[in-house]
Amino acid sequence: MTGQNTTSLITLTRLRAVQHRLRALIAPLDDETCRTRFHPDLSPLGWHLGHCAYVENHWLRKVLLRDDRLTRKQRDLFASQPIHGPRGERALPDKQRLLDEVIQQQDDNILLLSGMAEALPQHPLLENEYLAHFLIQHHCQHHETMLMALNQRALGCHREQFQPQQHLRPNDAPLERLRVPAGDFPVGGEPPKALDNELPVHSFSQDAFYLGAKPVSNAQYLCFIEAGGYEDPAHWDEDGRAWLAEHPVRAPDHWRQDDRGWWYGIDQDGPHDLAPDLPVHGLCHHEARAFARFAGARLPHEHEWEVACRLGLMYDSGHVWEWCANSFFPYPGFKPFPDEAQSLTGFDGQHYTLRGGSRHTRRDLRRCSYRNFHTPEKRHVFAGLRLAW
Secondary structure, three states: OOOOOOOOHHHHHHHHHHHHHHHHHHOOOOHHHHHOOOEOOEOOHHHHHHHHHHHHHHHHHHHHOOOOHHHHHHHHHHOOOOOOOHHHHHOOOOHHHHHHHHHHHHHHHHHHHHOOOOOOOOOHHHHHHHHHHHHHHHHHHHHHHHHHHHHHHHHHHOOOOOOOOOOOOOOOOOOOEEEEOOEEEEEOOOOOOOOHHHOOOEEEEEOOEEEEOOOOEHHHHHHHHHOOOOOOHHHOOHHHHHHHHHOOOOOOOOEEEOOOOOEEEEEOOEEEOOOOOOEOOOOOHHHHHHHHHHOOOEOOOHHHHHHHHHOOOOOOOOOOEEEEEEEOOOOOOOOOOOOHHHHHOOOOOOOEEEEOOOOOOOHHHOOOOOOEEEOOOOOOOOEEOOOEO
16 A cells, blocks of 8 residues: 555554444444434434545545545435434434445445555545545544434433432632743644644744643532522623523533432433542533633633643643633634635634543544634533633
C-alpha cells in the first residue's frame, strides 16, 4: 500500500475499528429501538449508522469516482437529519437489512482506500490520508452521539426508584487553582488530522489567569443545588433566566433522587451511585455560567483552555466536555474543507465551544486543538465545566 492515493494499513485499521464499533452498538438492538428518537435533538440510532456509510460513499464514490448511483438512492434519508416524527422513523430500513447493507458498503470502501479495488484519482482529499482521517473522526463523533441516545433511552425507561449506597454530600472546600502565565501562544491544529475549524494555526495573546486544577465535581456542584442556585436569579444572566423559565430543571440531566432525597445518576447501563470527586456532567451552557458566577469565577475562553492544555496544566480532562465562555467562531483565514456545511453552520453566534472530550470520546478526537460546539441549552452532551479566574 505504497501508492500516492492509497491509505496505510495503520490508518485503515483505525477506520475499520470505528466502523465495527458503530455496528456493535446497533447489533443487539431490536428494530423499534433502532428507529426511535429518544431525544428531540438526537436522530434514531439506525440513522446514525446509515449516515456514516452514506458519508463514506459520498466522498469516495460520488466525489472521487464521480459515481452517484449509490448515494442518489441514500441521499434523502441519510444525507442530513431525517424527517421528524413517525413517518421519518418508519422510513429507516429494518435493522438487519441496514446492517447487511452497511457492512457490504464499508467493506467495499476499505478496499477502495487500500487501492485494492480500483485506482483512485489524484485529489486533495487523498493527500496525507486526509479523507481516511476525516472519516475516522466523523464516525467517532457519531459513535459518541449514539451513546448519548442510549443514555436518553435509559433515562426514559427508568421507572423504579434506585437506592444508592453512597450518600452524595456537598463539598464546599476552596477550589484548587493553577496559574497560567501571560504570553503569546500558538493555537490551532496540525494537518492532516486537524479539521477545518482548527485551522490555520495563529497566535493568541493572553494575560496571566488562574484555572481550576480539575473540572467541577459532583460534590461541588451539589453545593450550588443545595444553596438554591437554580432559584436565585442573581446567578443567571438574562438568557439563562429565560431558559430556566421554560425548563424548570433543578439538577443535571441524568441526576435523580430516591425517597430519602439521596441523589443518584443514570446512564446507558442503568442507575448508579454518583462518585463525589468525579466531574459533573449533564449541564448546559446556561447552567455552567450560573455555577461559575455562584463560585465567583468565570468560564475560560477556549484559547485559554488550549494554551493550558499545551502547557500540561489541564489535569483530569477527558472525563467530560468542558463548556467555554466564547461562541464558536472561524479562525483568521479559515477555509472550509472538505464540506462547507461542516463548520459554517456553527458560526452563527448561537453555538458555544466545548473542549477536552468525555469518557465516551474516542482517542482520535482527543487533542488540545479539537473544538466541539453546541447551542447553549444542550444538556445531553456529556458536558460539564472548569472554572477560571
